[in-house]
Structure formats: structure tokens, C-alpha cells
Amino acid sequence: MEYTPYLFPVIGCLIGYSTNYIAVKMLFRPHKPTGIGPFKIQGLLPKRRNDISLSIAATVEDELISMKDLTKVLKALDLGPEIDKMVDGFFESSEYNGKSEILGRINTTINAYLRFRVKKSVNANKDELISEFIHEIEKNVDFKDIIVKNIESYDLDQLEDIVLRVSSKELGYITIIGGVLGFLVGLVQMAFYLGK
DSSP states (O other): OOOHHHHHHHHHHHHHHHHHHHHHHTTTOOSSOEEETTEEEOOHHHHTHHHHHHHHHHHIIIIISOHHHHHHHHHHSOOHHHHHHHHHHHHHSHHHHHHOHHHHHSOHHHHHHHHHHHHHHHHHTHHHHHHHHHHHHHHHOOHHHHHHHHHHHSOHHHHHHHHHHHHHHHHHHHHHHHHHHHHHHHHHHHHHHHHO
């Protein structure tokens, strides 16, 4: 009795598992192009790092955090108490009291009235201030560029670690599925071989 056909599933499993294991590793490695002559190989993440970071940045900017969302959140915030604290802090600061001798001599009633008027004015115009703030952000801040720079500031080992923390379970399943599929293909080959 020949035992070779019974090894087909085991060999298929080893081949499937190994090839998927190598494929998963090649998502990240080698970091630099390696090979012989014109035949070079490089990991997907190192090779397409810039494209991937641009794609992530575009997705975050377009789909996850829009300026409309940011505007809604900022306008919904109750900034009244914070504004009051800031105004009180300014009126109590040595910066305010030391700026002008005239202001330092104003009696307490006028000082309290000014404090009240500033608070009222700032609170009444907070939506306009927020809108102006958002407008300046839209004009001067490029979230996409910030995200791209942050992603590209990571070294490749850090990026690999981040991806593995997020998807190590799934990448492990891919490797195991390769082994299972290889085993099944080996079973089919064995059945054909023995069916002759």
C-alpha cells in the first residue's frame, strides 16, 4: 500500500498555511526593496506608505470628522461658564490691573459693571465668535496634511505594531484559513489519486 496520497492533505495544509503566513508578513516586510537585478520585492505598507496615509487622511477628513460636525459640536457647547471664568480671570489679573493706572483707580462698581458688560457681550456673540473661529480653521488648517504628517512620522515598526494591534486576530485567521484550504485541496487530490 502506497502512503504518498495520504500525505497530500498534510502537505497542502503546510503549503497553504506557509504561503498565507508569508503573505501576511509581506504586508510589512521587507522595509526596503530587496531582490536580484530588476526583480525587487518590498512590503505593501513600506512601498505604499504615502498612498495609504493619503487615503486614511482623506477618509478621516471626508467621512469621519467634517467641519460641519465640528461646528455642531462647538456650537452645542455651553461655553458661558468658561467665558465668565476667563473674563473674571482677566479682570482679577495683574495684567489688567497693571496695564493702566487709570483702570486701576476705577472704583469697584464701575469695574463690576465693565466685567458684567464684557461677559454679556462675549456670551451674546459666542456663536459669531465660534463661526469666525471655524472659518479660520477651514481657511488655515489642513486636517488631511496633519494626518498624513502624523502617519508618516511613525517609523515602519510602529505602523506595523499599530496594524497588528488592530487586526492581529483577523490576520491570524487568514493564515489558518490558508492551512484549512490547503488541507481541503490535498483531500481532493488524494481522492482523485485514490479513485484512479
